[in-house]
Structure formats: structure tokens, C-alpha cells
Amino acid sequence: xxxxxxxxxxxxxxxxxxxxxxxxxxxxxxxxxxxxxxxxxxxxxxxxxxxxxxxxxxxxxxxxxxxxxxxxxxxxxxxxxxxxxxxxxxxxxxxxxxxxxxxxxxxxxxxxxxxxxxxxxxxxxxxxxxxxxxxxxxxxxxxxxxxxxxxxxxxxxxxxxxxxxxxxxxxxxxxxxxxxxxxxxxxxxxxxxxxxxxxxxxxxxxxxxxxxxxxxxxxxxxxxxxxxxxxxxxxxxxxxxxxxxxx
Numbered sequence: 001x002x003x004x005x006x007x008x009x010x011x012x013x014x015x016x017x018x019x020x021x022x023x024x025x026x027x028x029x030x031x032x033x034x035x036x037x038x039x040x041x042x043x044x045x046x047x048x049x050x051x052x053x054x055x056x057x058x059x060x061x062x063x064x065x066x067x068x069x070x071x072x073x074x075x076x077x078x079x080x081x082x083x084x085x086x087x088x089x090x091x092x093x094x095x096x097x098x099x100x101x102x103x104x105x106x107x108x109x110x111x112x113x114x115x116x117x118x119x120x121x122x123x124x125x126x127x128x129x130x131x132x133x134x135x136x137x138x139x140x141x142x143x144x145x146x147x148x149x150x151x152x153x154x155x156x157x158x159x160x161x162x163x164x165x166x167x168x169x170x171x172x173x174x175x176x177x178x179x180x181x182x183x184x185x186x187x188x189x190x191x192x193x194x195x196x197x198x199x200x201x202x203x204x205x206x207x208x209x210x211x212x213x214x215x216x217x218x219x220x221x222x223x224x225x226x227x228x229x230x231x232x233x234x235x236x237x238x239x240x241x242x243x244x245x246x247x
Contacts, residue, residue, distance in 0.1 A: 004038055005036070074113060077119065082122060085122070088101065150170070151170045153168045154236075182244045197220050198222060200219060201216045
């Protein structure tokens with residue numbers, strides 16, 4: 001059973017008005033205790049949802065139909081707009097300009113189902129998702145390091161404290177490099193992951209003509225500065241021993 005209520009249902013809790021050390025005044029109250037709602041229940045016999053209760057009596061004025069897209073529950077970017085926004089931001093286009101371009105494609109600003117603040121919120125949400133994934137990856141590597149003492153892992157961060165690059169090589173990789181590291185292939189042509197980050201791998205060949213991996217790295221861009229950092233960290237992981245030939 002599920003119940004859907006008006007976005008003005010109930011009232012704001014009193015504690016939000018009495019927060020200590022408040023830096024700014026609370027926002028204007030928008031909830032009015034509206035009791036408009038409907039309730040649905042899934043009936044297994046019919047395999048459908050049935051409305052069991054319905055009330056459309058609102059205690060406030062309703063928005064015009066053309067403005068309903070701006071209600072909190074309706075304001076969101078589409079799945080097609082989010083990657084388009086990300087690509088434009090990677091091209092150094094400012095967020096305000098991205099918003100204007102998307103509005104132009106839709107017809108005008110009043111055709112968009114969201115405002116500039118919703119776009120900034122989407123960017124912040126994506127950054128939080130990345131931070132969570134990076135945090136889990138680093139925690140996993142810390143756990144691995146307990147079992148594999150020679151494991152080497154290094155991460156570089158940007159100005160937002162978000163990892164830009166992550167290089168990893170375990171104890172076996174470092175042992176293989178000691179034996180077969182005269183010739184190293186530096187391959188940055190692997191497919192990108194869901195965050196569109198290139199995967200870089202250092203590989204070689206052992207005495208059985210089998211491929212061995214010396215290190216792996218995920219980077220967020222392919223600038224000279226990034227690859228210099230990757231090579232420096234690789235040499236540090238291998239105790240400064242450079243290869244004879246690099247492919």
C-alpha cells in the first residue's frame with residue numbers, strides 16, 4: 001500500500017526554527033497542512049494497483065498548469081540532458097552558459113523542467129557519488145594492504161579534494177617488474193569506465209612469453225601533467241628502477 005500526499009502536506013517541524021547558531025533566517029513556510037491525498041493498494045488477483053482512498057480538497061491556491069513543472073517533485077534533468085551537460089562542462093563551458101544552451105535547444109527557459117539551482121544540485125550529486133566510490137576504492141586498498149604489505153597505491157586530488165588519478169600495483173606486480181621490467185608497454189587505449197576515466201596499464205612479457213601486469217592506473221584526464229604524475233608514481237613504486245625500452 002502506498003499513500004501520495006500534496007507537497008504542502010503537514011507543517012515544518014519546530015526544531016528547524018530554533019536551530020542554534022543559525023547563520024540566516026529560515027525560508028518562508030510553504031506547507032499549509034493540506035490534506036489532499038490518495039492511497040493505492042496492489043491487488044494480487046488482478047495484478048493491478050487500485051485506488052482505495054482519494055481526496056482532492058486543497059486548503060491553498062493551486063498553481064497554474066503551465067507552472068506545475070516547477071514543483072519540487074517535477075524539477076529534474078532528463079537522462080539525455082545530464083550527459084550533454086557533463087560534456088559541455090568538460091569543454092570548459094560555464095554552468096550558466098550550459099543552462100542557457102539547453103534552454104535554447106528546448107525553445108526557451110520556460111520550456112525547461114528545472115532551474116539553474118537544480119542543475120547545480122545535479123552536479124553536486126554526481127560529485128558526491130564519485131567521492132563515495134573513490135572512498136570505497138581507497139578503503140578496499142587499505143584492507144588489501146594489510147594482507148599484501150608491498151602493495152603500492154597512490155592517489156592525486158584536485159582542488160575539490162576529489163581523486164584525479166589512482167595508481168595501484170601489488171606485491172606480485174612489483175616482483176614481476178624486478179624480473180621482467182626491461183621492456184615495458186604503456187597502454188592508455190583501454191575503454192573508459194562509467195565516469196569516462198581512461199584506464200592506463202603498464203604491461204610486459206615474462207619468460208614464457210605471457211603478458212604480465214606491472215601496474216594499473218585510472219586518470220580523469222589525459223594532460224601532460226597527469227601522465228607525468230603517473231610515470232613518476234610508477235618509478236617510485238618500482239624503487240626508481242627505470243625500464244630499458246618503453247613501448
